[in-house]
Amino acid sequence: MKTLLFVYGTLKRDCCNHAQLAGQRFIGPARTVPGYRLCDFGSYPGMIANPADCDGVAGEIWSVDATCLRALDLFEGVPEGLYRREAISLRAPFASEKIATFIYNQSVVGRRDIGSEWIDG
């Protein structure tokens, strides 16, 4: 079974952890609806809900198989509660269904808001 996954950080093409998506299918660029922002954790970003946001977050949609999705959950620290995998709303052309993504699941107090787009440094 395949799952559509929205990636916005180090899993994107040209980013440091992209190899985790090896063998999976790129569907296209995408953007969340407004209400999400990125926080800076140094070498990676965390996306959180922020009702004051007007822009949403930019990323990519990938179609991933069940084995890859399980591996990604471990890689992103879902069992430890670093991220949680959640289905959220994206803008057109992906607006008709909710799409899975990794939402940051820990405190962002004191972390820098980096807005809508992650660029690997």
Ligand code: PCA
């Ligand atoms: N990896 C996941 C979540 C944040 C990160 O750096 C991603 O790229 O979507």
